[in-house]
Amino acid sequence: xxxVSQNPRHKITKRGQNVTFRCDPISEHNRxxxxxxxxxxxxxxxxxxxxxxxxxxxxxxxDRFSAERxxxxxxxxxxxxxxxxxxxxxxxxxxxxxxxAYNEQFxxxxxxxxxx
Amino acid sequence: xxxxxxxxxxxxxxxxxxxTVYCNSSSVFSSLQWYRQEPGEGPVLLVTVVTGGxxxxxxxxxxxxxDARKDSSLHITAAQPGDTGxxxxxxxxxxxxxxxxxxxxxxxxxxxxP
Numbered sequence: 001x002x003x004v005s006q007n008p009r010h011k012i013t014k015r016g017q018n019v020t021f022r023c024d025p026i027s028e029h030n031r032x033x034x035x036x037x038x039x040x041x042x043x044x045x046x047x048x049x050x051x052x053x054x055x056x057x058x059x060x061x062x063d064r065f066s067a068e069r070x071x072x073x074x075x076x077x078x079x080x081x082x083x084x085x086x087x088x089x090x091x092x093x094x095x096x097x098x099x100x101a102y103n104e105q106f107x108x109x110x111x112x113x114x115x116x
Numbered sequence: 117x118x119x120x121x122x123x124x125x126x127x128x129x130x131x132x133x134x135x136t137v138y139c140n141s142s143s144v145f146s147s148l149q150w151y152r153q154e155p156g157e158g159p160v161l162l163v164t165v166v167t168g169g170x171x172x173x174x175x176x177x178x179x180x181x182x183d184a185r186k187d188s189s190l191h192i193t194a195a196q197p198g199d200t201g202x203x204x205x206x207x208x209x210x211x212x213x214x215x216x217x218x219x220x221x222x223x224x225x226x227x228x229x230p
Contacts, residue, residue, distance in 0.1 A: 004158075033218075042122075042204050042220030043159070056217060091158050103147060103208035105218060107158035 002026060004108035006092050012114045013082055020078045021111045025094030032075050033105060034067055035091040036060065043091055049075060050097075082115045089113075118143040120207055122221030129195055130229050137190040137203055137224045145207035148181055148188045149218070153202040195228045202226075 005024045013019050025032050030051050035043035046065070048056045051072040061067075069075040079086055089112050093105040121140045129135055139148070147166045151159035163172050165181035165188060172179045178191040188205055202225050206218040
C-alpha cells in the first residue's frame with residue numbers, strides 16, 4: 001500500500017502526559033500537512049511542511065504542540081502536557097509538488113487521541 | 117479568515133432519491149476539493165475543481181464550481197446506501213503564502229436508507 005500511513009491509530013493518555021504521533025507520507029510527495037478534527041466538524045489546519053521546512057503554523061498550534069519533518073520524509077507531531085481539550089482525530093495529509101492551484105491532498109487514516 | 121459554509125448539515129433520504137449539497141463562501145479559492153469520510157477513517161479525495169463554472173462528473177456524482185470560484189455543489193443522482201458518509205468540501209487559498217492550507221466546511225452527514 002503506497003498511501004499515507006499514521007501511527008498509532010488510537011492513543012489513550014492521562015492529562016499531563018506527552019504524546020507523539022508519526023506520519024509517513026506518499027513517497028514522492030514533498031508537502032506534508034497536519035490537521036485536527038473534532039466530532040461533527042471538518043478538519044482544521046494545524047501546520048504545513050514543504051520538504052523539511054515548516055512553512056505555516058495555525059494559531060491553533062499552541063506552545064504545547066510541536067511538529068518536525070527532519071529529513072523531509074516522515075513527520076512527527078508532539079503534544080506536551082496534554083489537556084482534555086486535545087482529544088480529537090489528528091490527520092496527516094501529503095501532496096505532490098504541482099501547480100499550487102490544485103493542492104490536492106491525500107489523507108492518512110488518522111490518530112484518534114483520547115485524553116482522560 | 118476564510119470560511120466555508122456547508123449545507124445541509126444532515127441529510128437522510130431513501131435509496132433512489134437525488135440530493136444536492138452546497139458549499140458557500142465569501143472568499144475566492146484557487147481550487148475546491150470534495151472529500152468523503154467514513155467513521156474512524158481519514159477523508160478520501162473525490163474530485164478537485166479549479167476553473168470557475170467547471171463541472172465534473174464521477175459516475176452518479178456531479179460537482180460544480182461557481183463562476184466566481186466562491187461556491188460549489190455536489191449532486192448525487194439515484195443515491196445508494198453505499199453513498200452514506202460524511203461529505204466535506206475544502207478550499208485551497210488563492211494567493212499569498214498559504215498555498216498549503218485547506219479550509220474545510222463543517223461537513224454534511226448523508227444517510228441513505230435501503
